[in-house]
Amino acid sequence: MTVVIDPTKAPGAPRPARVRRPGPPRWVLGLVGVLVFLGAWELLPVLGIVQAKYLPPASEVIVALVRDFGLTAFWVSVGETLLAWALGLLMATVAALVLGLLIGGSGFLRRFTNSTIEFLRPIPSVALIPLAVLLYGVKIESSLLLIVYACFWQVLIQVLYGVADVDNVAMQTAKSYGFSGWQRIKDVVFPTVLPYLMTGIRLGAAVALILAITAELIIGSPGLGREIALAQSGGAISGMYALILATGLLGMLINVGMRTIERRILGWHPSVRGEVIA
Amino acid sequence: MKTLKSAGYLILLPVLLVALWWVGTSGEPNFFVPTPAQLVDTFGPTWFEGRIATDVLPSIGRLVAGVLLAIVLGIVVGLxxxxxxxxxxxxxxxxxxxxxxxxxxxIPVLMLLIGVNDSMKVAVIVSGAIWPVLLNTIEGVRSIDPVQNETSRSYGISGFARIRYQVLPSATPIIMAGVRQCLSIGLILMVISEMFASSSGLGFTIVQFQRSFAIPEMWSGIIVLGLIGVVMSFIFQWAEARVLRWYHGLKEVENAV
Incomplete structure (x- = not known):
């Protein structure tokens, strides 16, 4: 019985060195990826795989988007969407922070509210759409109702985790040094909660945009989502794709913006500092 | 005594809230909010006489199909x-x-490309719910401890065995976080795809009730949606506890030290 020994696979033999080729930098590859995506999109309708009336080529959509950038009406809708987004996120955050500190600070309240929170949290906020329509119609309040309901739980849960994470020794120390209740919240609890709060706000920001657009699309409250629905029912297909592209870009801006804010505010925190050093 | 106390904590606030609702609606009738009794009376006839088979189950079927497809595709492409x-x-x-x-x-895009039918709704759910799973799988695979990778390589574990026994388990905690998001996005998309373009399904039915001002029926629909959300979150927690039993155990040991 002969055994063929492959020298490159034999144990102990030096394996061919795995030198990492320097290769092009990451951003070049990313750019190539974007171009490939746009190219495929351009070719699909041109080659007739998808009808151009359902999926216009990328170039046509980008031209429509650039044209939108010059229109006041477009920026007004962007402003309306962002207004609902910001107001909803702000209201949800304030309510969740206050209630979270209150509930998290007391063992009794935590156990008292736990079952209700666990039951209400998974209810999808889109279930409230019919109620929003009845109560507010196509006004911005409809968007706010959905956004606040959805974001509130995201932030509340994080604040509760944060309060539970407060160092017991630090708390006892503050107590024996005679810190007042407010001082304890401000100087002991809040710094611990802050990273959790920022996580909650970052998650909430993405959810808020989804619901702002949903409310506009389904209910017809003012904003980009309504413009998309109007463009679709009016047969302005490349206009519709341009607006969709715009919502995606808006989403990316919000993601990047929230990450930057988080890093700024938590610059002192080990989790962020560690990232910078590493 | 102890179980009695924890049961008390469990139901006290819900009971208080229902009582508050009862008192709040018992005075003059409120157009927008039915009394608890009205809601209970309409719930049975609204859902259990036919609609459960024509609207609720098909909706749930599309949701399950969409979410499962999103999870499988997300993990495979992510790997x-x-x-x-x-x-x-x-x-x-x-x-x-x-x-x-x-x-x-x-939704409007897929309506154009596929038309209004079941596969469009499943496609909407997949195309929206896949991203958290996909991106978390990529992130999970990327952040595997390099020592583990080197160890696999030196022991000659490669290909499918490496994915099955090394890559997937270490990425699972992050993947599961993505699956949690995937479920809630899937539910949202199931509802609004039916609200936007459909002639059946839960979302469509609830909007119909609202348009015909059948307020107690509309509320009962909101409750059905809420219950689906709650049941899904229970199923997820059960599945996560099973899949990540080793991980939670590990964390407990680490935290105890």
Whole structure:
């Protein structure tokens, strides 16, 4: 019985060195990826795989988007969407922070509210759409109702985790040094909660945009989502794709913006500092 | 005594809230909010006489199909992309765009491309719910401890066995976080795809009730949706506890030290 020994696979033999080729930098590859995506999109309708009336080529959509950038009406809708987004996120955050500190600070309240929170949290906020329509119609309040309901739980849960994470020794120390209740919240609890709060706000920001657009699309409250629905029912297909592209870009801006804010505010925190050093 | 106390904590606030609702609606009738008795009376006839088979179950079927497809596709593509450095760099900006794109805007697009039918609704759910799973799988694979990778390599564990026994288990905690998001996005998309374009299903039915001002029926529909959300979250917690039993155990040991 002969055994063929492959020298490159034999144990102990030096394996061919795995030198990492320097290769092009990451951003070049990313750019190539974007171009490939746009190219495929351009070719699909041109080659007739998808009808151009359902999926216009990328170039046509980008031209429509650039044209939108010059229109006041477009920026007004962007402003309306962002207004609902910001107001909803702000209201949800304030309510969740206050209630979270209150509930998290007391063992009794935590156990008292736990079952209700666990039951209400998974209810999808889109279930409230019919109620929003009845109560507010196509006004911005409809968007706010959905956004606040959805974001509130995201932030509340994080604040509760944060309060539970407060160092017991630090708390006892503050107590024996005679810190007042407010001082304890401000100087002991809040710094611990802050990273959790920022996580909650970052998650909430993405959810808020989804619901702002949903409310506009389904209910017809003012904003980009309504413009998309109007463009679709009016047969302005490349206009519709341009607006969709715009919502995606808006989403990316919000993601990047929230990450930057988080890093700024938590610059002192080990989790962020560690990232910078590493 | 102890179980009695914890049971008390469990039901006290819900009971108080229902009582508050009862008192609040018992005075003059409120057009928008039915009394608890009205709601209970309408709930049975509204849902259990036919609608459960014609609207609720098909909706749930589409939801399950969409979410399962999204999870499987997300993990498979995520593994392919996550294990390849060049592919990761190539796809990153495009995937970031799709992650940031609010999924409901895909409904009009898919309506155009597929038409209004069941597969369009499943496609809406998949195309929106896949991103958290996909991106978390990539992230999970990327952040595997390099020592583990080197160990696999020196022991000659490669290919399918490496994915099954090393890559997947270490990425699972992050993947499960993505699956949790995938479920809630899937539920949202199921409802609004039916509200936007449909002639049956839960979302459609609830909007019909609202348009015909059948207020108690509308509330009962909101409750059905809420119950689906709650049941899904229980199923997820059960599945996560099973899949990540080793992980939670590990964390407990680490925290105890």
């Amino acid at each position: 392919l992309v996550g294990l390849n450095r060049t592919l990761r760099a190539l796809t990153e900006p495009v995937f970031e765009f799709f992650r940031a794109l609010p999924p409901p805007v895909l």
